[in-house]
Amino acid sequence: MPTQARDVYDAVIVGGGHNGLVAAAYLARAGRRVLVLERLDHTGGAAVSTYAFEGVDARLSRYSYLVSLLPKKIVRDLDLNFAVRKRDVSSYTPTGRDGRTTGLLVTGQSGRNREAFRQLTGSDREFTAWQEFYGTLGRVAGRVFPTLTGPLPSRAELRERVDDEAAWRMLFDEPIGAAIEGRFADDLVRGVVLTDALIGTFADAHDPSLRQNRCFLYHVIGGGTGDWDVPVGGMGALTDTLAATARAAGAELRTGHEVLRIDSDGTAAEVTYRTADGTESLAAARHVLVNAAPQTLAALLGDPPPQPPAEGAQLKVNMLLKRLPRLKDRSVDPRRAFAGTFHVAEGYAQLEAAYAEARAGRLPGAPPSEIYCHSLTDPSILGPALAAEGYQTLTLFGLHTPARLFAADNDTARETLLKSTLAQLDAHLDEPLADCLAVDAAGRPCIEAKTPLDLERELGLPGGNIFHRDLSFPYAQEDTGRWGVETRLANVLLCGAGAVRGGGVSGIPGHNAAMAVLGQ
Template sequence: MPATPAPVPTPAAQPGRPARRSRDSYDAVIVGGGHNGLVAAAYLARAGRSVLVLERLGHTGGAAVSTRPFAGVDARLSRYSYLVSLLPRKIVRDLDLDFRVRGRTISSYTPVERDGRPTGLLVGGGERRTREAFARLTGSDREYEAWQRFYGMTGHVAERVFPTLTEPLPTRDELRRRIDDEAAWRTLFEEPIGAAVESTFTDDLVRGVVLTDALIGTFADAHDPSLRQNRCFLYHVIGGGTGAWDVPVGGMGALTDALARAARDAGAVIATGHEVRRIATDGRSAEVTYRTTDMEGAVAARHVLVNASPQELAALMGDEPPAPAEGAQLKVNMLLTRLPRLRDESVDPHEAFSGTFHIAEGYDQLAASYAQAAAGALPDAPPSEIYCHSLTDPTILGPDLVDQGYQTLTLFGLHTPARLFEADNDAVREELLKATLAQLDAHLAEPLTGCLATDAEGRPCIEAKTPLDLERDLGLPGGNIFHRDLAWPYAQEGTGRWGVETRHANVLLCGAGAVRGGGVSGVPGHNAAMAVLGGLGHSS
């Protein structure tokens, strides 16, 4: 049983209500009630520590939430984070979470026009079907065989690397020995991923499908010498030890709701509507100052775990902030009365949209879009990808909508860095959304707008979020969904034992900006809790 925490004003535990000014003391105060903060809270409380979670918003979940964005419509969409790959089953088991995911039979569909006719590449539905799809597109088995070899290599790396994410950081040499494949190490860790894509595949469309995993939320060229694209690619292919991306049953909010229940059931106190303003520490004890809508308060803590960006951590501590890393994505949520018909009549829309539907993501198209955005212009053909949650999990829709055949669509646009929106966010958002949907319409037999549902006020059920919108709504620096550039999953100078340590001995970073952060994984929350429970060392 958890230790009895210090007295807490009753209102503090009630969502959205302010607490009186207090000097209560906790073993751990967690700043931010996103999924990583809730993971840390649940682990610490189950270990008998007194835990207080302070969340700025009126609800927990952060970016991993489900909401009803369209007025009067019973559709609960995963608003910001969509799919699950990096969440270890270990965390689900350890915390006894009532949470499930479902696999997708179709991995991806990528439409293209070849020789004046619409066609495409459907990956999934069994080995024979996928092989035949490659042969129809490229005229031979060569690309499929190259695909099998390449993803056999990444699968081997995933099996070796994924289990290390919830262990103390290995050294670079330890991880290299664990992978035990020098060609794979060179491909993923040492050379720009563009080199491997170009030497392995010859078809432009196939190359583009492979490269997209290196560009999700990461603004980079295939040959960027920083290898930020390689780090992004790595995290997108190691999830679960397989690289599979699954659908959260009930939406992403089902995960964070389960985590909040687990934390509360273990004895953690969760106070929403409490914005942390300052953290002061001498390395042994800390004071966390917060404010609500009508007052200020403070609590003492032995440890403070910050589920926010490194920039926000620096601001709270009065430290020099790290260099910013801007986000580069457009997020669009839609509700349709039915799925649109495709120009490629050989593919059922119910299959094409159930996996990842790639739009304007040929290899050369991705390079051209990056070059245009890097020069300060919106891409002429904005690349993006779509999937339909409700095809795999209709529980996010009300029974009436399911009976009528309604479906959701979630779009993630690439190569749209925050800087492009600074002059006029609203105007550029509308321009980009129009251009992005036009790229999709080019592969449809009917305009997408004709399939959009309307809300209770007659407005189309579509919403778009730019990096600046995400910065405003969620506190993501520059709208970066990873908080900063992703890091290699091995120890480097100053990273500490778990990759969550800061220069303050009793202050930990448990958000996406930690080493091995990014995505809906819970890994930084787990690792910060382990750092507390295992005896905390800190970086120099």
């Protein structure tokens, strides 16, 4: 098809995920003429809500589930009509001890936590170590998190800001496994701590690359507290209000528009895109912000591809239940156990074994995973009839399942992994999960699973990597630029998860790219 005449903008944003929408809202509110081009037929990227099951009135957060890293500053700056709710329970981890069924329930109440640790381990030792460890992390979070929406500090500046050499060594210099093993003795407690280092990250606790440390850091500093909160109305509520805010400020949002090429000399740029009917058009811009992976950016610029990112390593499962399942541990109400993060097969030794199996090219025999029930905290995602009947959602995030394990036969590997993952959960239930699953309008169980290769196909995540590439420590290095969003071209910026301080539902790369454009 012939290329049509070009339009001229101050900024063209490639990709309408939440970071692209944050950038669009900031720039449009600053009076810039902004165009957002999104390949899919909707905005939101991975931060969307959807009616996943035919004929069922439940709007699930399909890919991203919880919010930790979104700064209140962005919510205030953009006047977003968006809220989160805190969960009463941090986590529950079922286990067996001395022939008895038990578990560790961690809440926001110190007195109850002390008793929970004592019942599990027989002493106060692990509880005291837990309090000291997370007290240190809380202090680090309060000092590091505010830096994420400013120019990148140097390593020395961030170290001085942390002002705790032992904490710096634990998080930035030595594998996190050393800190965990040096502070905790109980295998289950060690595993609960380690899981934050492995979300979407295929690594051993002692990986010398410190990939696991960087993942851990971003999972414990959110909001300056490390809390993981439930988005009211589902994750789509955030991206819907971001899109509305950007439009209200004058930004143009075009879905079904796939960007094919970016041409730039560093001062002016042209973006070639194709509409759903096959028409190719040009948009000229002073700046181009790319809310996509660095691999995608290189392809659009015609540059050699960068080093392939670490592969994604997660299984994502959405479910709708008629009721929460009964637990073998009768001391815990299922509504409490599933209100936070429900850990399955995530003891320290279990995590090590699963990693070793996957590294050897085998699906883990006892796949580790964690489960969240969002509808307990925010029932608004359920239709009134479902809520009245006691229906609940469950979302499961599996660990140590790298993309390579699905390359030969994605469908078969997905089915095998899902079956074994649910079997691990069933081992802690007093009834099969299958008996609790709702069915859709066609009578099919309400459950869907996504492998890394599914995420690559549906969302364009290279290798299914939810962070676009390896996470970076939040300080400047030689090639990171002032804001961590810069590229080799002065007027082409990364505004997605692949930027420094990217990853997670944060809006931080979008904010930082907008600040770079505005000369802040």
